[in-house]
Amino acid sequence: MSTSLDEYNEATHDALHRAWSGWGTVDEHVIAHLISPEFLGGPRWPSTRQAHVVVRRDGELLVASDGLADPMEWEDGGDPPVTNGFGVEVYAMSGDEFEDTSVEAIPRTWLGMLLMGVSSTVAQNGPTFARMLQAEGTITVAFGADALPAAAHERYVDGDGLAVVLLGATGKEIPDTVDGPLSPIRLVNAKLLTAAEGAFCVQDGRGSRESREELVRRFHDQGAPLHSSLTRDSVVG
Template sequence: MSDTGLDNEFGPATWAGIEAAWTSWGRLDQDVIAPLINPAFMGGPAWPGLRQAHSITRRTDGILLASSGLADPTTWDDDEPTNGFEVEVYAIASDLPVDSDTMTVAGSWLGSVVMAVSDQVAHLGFRFTDTLTRSRLLTMALPHVELPDVPDHYIDSDDGAVVMIGLTDAEIPNVVTGPLSPIRLVNIKLLTRAEGRFCASHWRGSNYARREVARRLAKQGRPLYSGLNRPSVV
């Protein structure tokens, strides 16, 4: 899947387009969060170009943590090259100190959530993007993912959290133009336990429930932001 020639030809334009989206929101750090040993070599999911990282963008009212590598230029055995899985995921924390150093962000609940979802996207590949295209909004459980300092009302009975994936707002572009294919920038929103259960068990079905929670979150304001002091909308 990784191709040095493809990276050399299409990598700079890919990364410049994504970075332009993040810098339109805040100040992008030069340092990224990356493992010393690629988890793909230790049984973890393989990211498209085998480059697995996360970038940090900051401004006075939040920290944005995003995957960096899910949309890297990639060759496929049975199809034309694409910008990886044509997606990068991100979440914005409203209540982490904006001067937190790189390792503090990586070890925070924000780091745990974004990295867990990033790995799920890498595991699912185009099944994730196809499902998101059909449903527009998804919920994903993160069982047994350690979330430091997260209050109990965000944690379900299986010691996991639930996130909503796909909320949109004008603050962040939904799509950037990649040199090989469009790249979606997909928001991750940490839900309260009540919100997650509402999405899973509403009598009118999960699609209706997700749309209803999304409507209430939009009405609450700042729908792209996650925070541990946010009142539940359910």
């Protein structure tokens, strides 16, 4: 394709900025890397830009990937051959109190580490992740518990030393999708599950769609379906 993708970058940024600004105040600075992790053996994002945005609102914090939906041309031609990257950006939000919410400090918080880990997993699986999410509605991802403070391990870490995140829950606070200049972009919530909730929706080593949907229903009843917290009550006993 002869047309430069640069012309779509600003339109993509504006579409995502409008979505995040509808929730809170977007920090003018982003969490970025001096050297792209792609060049250090990390997963490839649609472009070499791998960043995360920070949004604040009345003591609440939202961290979102910024680059998974960057415009890209598929090497195999694709259908369509040019898209807004993997067609997703992932985000996590919390009303928990953090000692330091500066852009420099957020990557060291459990919320920042959780979301950045999820972003890396999404990038590693790319189009496969997007197709799976489209087919299943929600999915779960396990990750190492290093991101969580030791005091939270009893409630949030399973016997294998893993914590579980539910991806794909929806709610009124954040739009499900935004219109990118090349293709739709799904905004994917990442919600930290308690160990009991994780076991509830991942039975016998396999994920149950019905169980995940039941969890989402209970989260709505609880009143904050999109928020992660280290202090909330588990919806599974």
